[in-house]
Amino acid sequence: MILLLAIAGAVALVLRLYFVLPIFSRRQRSTLDARKRRGKAARSATQKMLCIVLGSGGHTAEMVRLLSGVDFDRYCQRLYIVGDTDVISLDQIGMLESRRDDEKEEYFVGRVPRSRGVGQPWLTTPISVLQCFGQVARLMYQHLPDAVLCNGPGNCVVVCVVATIVRVLGVKRIPIIYVESFARVNTLSLSGKIVYMLADRFIVQWPDILQQYPQAEYVPNLV
Amino acid sequence: MSVVYVTVGSTGFDDLVSVVCSRLFLQNLASRRFQQLIVQYGSSEDVFMPPAAESDTFGVEIKSFDYTSCTQRFIDQADLVICHAGTGSILEALHSRKPTIVVVNRGLMDNHQSEIAAELSGRGYLIAADPDGLAEAVASGAYTKLTPYPNADPQPIGEILDEETMV
Numbered sequence: 001m002i003l004l005l006a007i008a009g010a011v012a013l014v015l016r017l018y019f020v021l022p023i024f025s026r027r028q029r030s031t032l033d034a035r036k037r038r039g040k041a042a043r044s045a046t047q048k049m050l051c052i053v054l055g056s057g058g059h060t061a062e063m064v065r066l067l068s069g070v071d072f073d074r075y076c077q078r079l080y081i082v083g084d085t086d087v088i089s090l091d092q093i094g095m096l097e098s099r100r101d102d103e104k105e106e107y108f109v110g111r112v113p114r115s116r117g118v119g120q121p122w123l124t125t126p127i128s129v130l131q132c133f134g135q136v137a138r139l140m141y142q143h144l145p146d147a148v149l150c151n152g153p154g155n156c157v158v159v160c161v162v163a164t165i166v167r168v169l170g171v172k173r174i175p176i177i178y179v180e181s182f183a184r185v186n187t188l189s190l191s192g193k194i195v196y197m198l199a200d201r202f203i204v205q206w207p208d209i210l211q212q213y214p215q216a217e218y219v220p221n222l223v
Numbered sequence: 224m225s226v227v228y229v230t231v232g233s234t235g236f237d238d239l240v241s242v243v244c245s246r247l248f249l250q251n252l253a254s255r256r257f258q259q260l261i262v263q264y265g266s267s268e269d270v271f272m273p274p275a276a277e278s279d280t281f282g283v284e285i286k287s288f289d290y291t292s293c294t295q296r297f298i299d300q301a302d303l304v305i306c307h308a309g310t311g312s313i314l315e316a317l318h319s320r321k322p323t324i325v326v327v328n329r330g331l332m333d334n335h336q337s338e339i340a341a342e343l344s345g346r347g348y349l350i351a352a353d354p355d356g357l358a359e360a361v362a363s364g365a366y367t368k369l370t371p372y373p374n375a376d377p378q379p380i381g382e383i384l385d386e387e388t389m390v
Contacts, residue, residue, distance in 0.1 A: 048388050050384070057233055057309060057311060058309050058311045059310075060311075061310060061314065061315075062310055062311075065375060068377050069376070069378045069380040069381040070380060070381045070384060071381050071385070074385070075384075091292075147384060147387055147388050149380075149384060175388065177380070182310050183308075183310050183336065184335060185338040185339055187335070201383050201387060203383070206342065219379050221373055221374070221375055222375060222379065222380060223375050223377065
């Protein structure tokens with residue numbers, strides 16, 4: 001009886017994952033599509049909360065450039081998730097937000113332990129991932145953002161997993177938009193390989209990656 | 224005044240910093256009529272040892288600091304940018320339309336830096352070099368014949384985001 005329930009549960013979970021995870025439903029998009037879509041999406045008046053994941057160094061520099069394409073009037077609430085040792089990203093958030101001077105807008109900064117520091121031994125990685133996971137889960141539960149925008153730092157894998165769990169549980173559909181780093185010409189980063197299965201839109205900045213990852217979208221000259 | 228700006232970014236890059244202190248490199252700068260060398264050496268302070276004697280710098284004036292929050296200002300005043308292959312530095316140099324030589328750090332664990340450097344140099348937007356080949360790359364003057372990098376357009380990200388949150 002218990003076995004039967006377990007099997008039924010497992011089947012239900014698999015079906016749920018099948019219907020919910022973007023990897024099974026995303027269709028192949030071409031670059032041409034991306035160009036044709038321009039201007040089609042009429043801006044909705046409703047205001048949204050956007051979760052932005054910042055990571056160290058180059059990832060943050062790229063994200064700042066990407067954000068200049070995002071309409072902050074529409075995404076008037078912003079949740080930044082930042083590594084707790086990452087002072088440079090905090091400066092960048094300060095600079096971005098100081099340009100916005102609107103009482104209707106607000107932003108939050110969630111500082112989380114790094115899921116994996118550069119050069120950290122793999123043995124201690126599970127512990128730091130769990131710590132990071134707990135913090136991210138708390139933040140996501142508090143704010144329930146309308147979308148996640150991320151571009152590859154280790155923390156973004158944790159954020160995407162949490163967003164997916166929220167979705168699988170049926171709490172809220174939080175679309176994930178992932179932009180692979182400009183530095184990735186032929187191969188995906190480890191974060192990219194994992195998030196490829198979870199992201200609703202997976203953007204790459206160089207065309208060769210499409211051969212191996214056909215569900216990605218190639219959008220050049222973003223940054 | 225003709226200025227070269229060297230930047231290693233937020234960490235350090237010993238091989239690059241020691242090369243730009245070498246006599247050969249300074250001699251080549253002088254032969255290309257550069258008068259000033261500004262070095263942001265990051266955590267590679269220990270290997271930043273430019274020649275003390277003025278005769279050994281071939282008349283090139285050398286300035287240095289560890290980090291700066293206004294990289295863009297230094298890039299703007301430079302006539303040639305020499306940077307590590309980190310995305311942040313590459314993008315800053317390309318978008319300011321300065322001749323750029325990117326030096327790849329082969330000592331890095333996950334070396335996708337050489338991927339991006341090779342791709343961009345293949346398209347003629349910048350010169351890619353090893354630390355060992357840097358002096359030569361300066362001497363050749365190939366950095367004067369680069370293609371300007373196209374302007375960035377991040378607008379599609381906003382559109383993709385809007386599409387996904389319309390539902």
